[in-house]
Amino acid sequence: MKKNETIVDNSNLVPIQGLGVAIEVKNLYKNYYPIKSGEFAGLGRPAIGDKSNPVPLQGLGVSFEVNRGEIFGIIGPDGAGKTTLFRILTTLILANSGTASVDGFDVVNDYKEIRKRVGYMPGKFSLYQDLTVEENLNFFATVFNTTIEENYELIKDIYQQIEPFKKRRAGKLSGGMKQKLALSCALIHKPSVLFLDEPTTGVDPVSRKEFWGMLKSLREQGITILVSTPYMDEASLCDRIALIQNGQFLKIETPENIVAQYENKLWAVESDNMHKLLIDLRNNEMTKNCFAFGDKHHVSISNEQMTIENLKEYLMKENHTNIQILEIEPTVEDCFMQLSQK
C-alpha cells in the first residue's frame, strides 16, 4: 500500500454532531519532572520551576472538546504526550493542574463513574496471555457486570472474526487478532466513550484498514472514540484531529481543513542522488522546508513566483541527474511537518 493513500473511503461518513460534549479538557497540564533537568516529559508547555516549587501554570496546558459520536484523533510522534493524555482522561493518573471531564463526570472526583462507562484499550497489548480468547472476553464481561450475550450485537462484527480461535490462548494469537480481541474486551460493556491508545501500532496494513472500518461502524452506534496514532495516514479517517508535539497541540481541525489550510506550494522531487538532493534542496533559499517522504522529497516553496522549471535549473547546476518534480496535494503529514517547524 502506498503511504499516503487513504486506507478507508470515508466520503460517506456523516458526522453525528450537536449531541453535546463527550470529553471536555481545560488547561490540562502534567509534568513528570524527569531527573535530567531541562528535559520535559508530560502534557502542556514546559514550565519553569521544579516539583517542589512549581510556577503558576496558567495557559500552559492543553484544552479541547470532543463531541458525542465523534472519532477524534490525537496525532503525533512518540513521546508527544498522547499516552499521558489518555491516562489522565481514563482516571489512571492525575494532572498537575487543569480540569477534564468525560461524559460529564470529572476525572478526579467522579473517577468511579467514569470507570464504569468508558472502554479503554492501552497501547501495549494488555490481556491475559495464558487465558483463551473466550476466557478473556468472559472475564472482562463479568468485570463490567455484564455478559457476552447481552452486548453480543455490538462486538459481533469484530468478535466473529476471532471466534474460530476462541479456544486458543491469547498469547498465541497474531498481532491483528490480539488487537481485535482487545477491542472486543474494551467494548463488551457498551461504553459511551472509547479510548484507543495507538491501537494500530504494530498491526499489518490489512488489519489496520479493517480496524478503521470497525471504528466507523462503532461511531454509527453512537460511541464517541478518542484514538491516538503515530500514523499520519490514519488522520484523514477521523472526524477531527489534534496534532500534538512535545505536549502541545499544534492544531485542532477536521483533516480536510488542515490540508486546505496548507499555505505553500508543495512539490515532490526525485533524482539519482537522494541524499545530496535533500541537502541541496534545504540549501536553496526559496525552500521553506524539505523532508524525505518515502522515495521522494517533499519541498514546500515559500516564494509564489518560483516554478518547477526554476528548481530544475538549480538542481541541474548542482549536478543532479534524472530530476523529476511533481506538484502534489499536501497530506496531513506535510501539514504536521510544517506546523511542527513553527
Added chain:
Amino acid sequence: MKQLLSFIRKEFYHILRDRTTMMILLLMPIIQIILFGFALSTEVKDTQVAVLAPANDDASQRIIDKINASEYFNVVAKIHKTDEIRTIFRDAKAKLVIVFEDNFAEKLRHNGKAHILLIADATDPNAATSFTFYASNIIASYQQELMGENKNPYQITPEVKMLYNPQMLSAFSFVPGVLGMIMILICAMMTSIAIVREKEMGTMEILLVSPMKPIYTILSKITPYFVLSCVNFATIMLLSVFVLKVPIAGSFLSLVVVSLLYIFVSLALGLLVSTLTDSQQAAMLISGMGLMIPVMLLSGMIFPTENMPVALQYLSNIIPAKWYISAVRAIMIKGLGITSVLKEVGVLSFMGLVLVTISLKKFKVRLE
C-alpha cells in the same frame, strides 16, 4: 459476587496453567521435609573413633567395648603411638581419638584416679560438642559401675531427661520451622508476584479502568495462594506424622487456628510488598531477601534466638515466623493448648491487622 468468583477462577487458571511454578510450590514442602528429615540430620550417629590404649588392660578394654556398642560410635582403629593421632585426623579416618594413659587399669585401682584424653575434630563444632558429650557420658557410666561395685554410700547421680523429644530428634525442631518458611514463601512471595505481574503486564491498567473494586482484586489474588498454603500445610502435617514420626502432641484444632492466623499475616505481608514494587523481579527480591533469609536466620528455625546478640534478638521479634514457630512448637511438640500460646496469637493478630491496614491504605486506585 459474580465478579469476584470469576476473578478467582481466572487466578486459578493462571496458577494451574503455569505447571512448573505449581509443581515447585507443591513439591517444595515435600522436598524440604525429606531433606531436613534424612539428609541434613544434625544427630550424631556412627562417629568414627580411634583408640590409643598403650596398656591394653581390662579397664580400658571395657570402656572401648562400651563405646563401640553405642549407636553413636564405631571404633575403627587402634593405634599404638601418639604420633599416629595426627595422621588419623589428617586422613579423616576418625573424628574422635580416645587416649588412655599408661597403666590405666593399675592407676585406677591403686590411686583411684586415672586419665582419659578425648581429642575431637572440631571442624564441625556442633557435632564435636555432641559426640564428646556422648563419649563423656559413656565413660561416666563406666565410672558409676565401678562405684557400684565398691558400694560407695555417697553418690550423686545426675540423671538428664529430655522432655518432649526424648530421642533428641531434629525433626521435632525443623517441622515447625519448615511450616513457617513455606507459608511465608507461598503466601507472601507468590501473592506479591501475582499482583505485581498484573502491573507489569499492563492488565492492571484495564482492571483499574473498570468498576472492579480494589478489595475484590486483592481478595481474588490471595484466595488461590490461601488454598495452596492449606494444601501444603496438610502435606507437611501428613509427612511429619507418618514419615518422620513426629506426633501432634497438642490439639490439632489449635494448630490449624494458629496456622490460619499465620497464613493471614503472610498474605498481608505479600500484599504490602506488592504495593511497594512495580516489577516481578523487585517483588521476588524483596520477598526472597527481605523475608526468606530473616525467616531462616532469625526465626529460631535453625539458630536459637536466645543465643543471638541483643540487637538481633529485638529484630527477631518483628519476624512473624518466630512467633508462629514458637506457637507450633508449644502446641505440636509440647502438647500445650491454645491458652499457652496466647502471647504468640496476640502478636500475630496485631501484625496481621497492621499489615492489612497499611497495604489497603497504600493500594493504589491509580497508576501513580
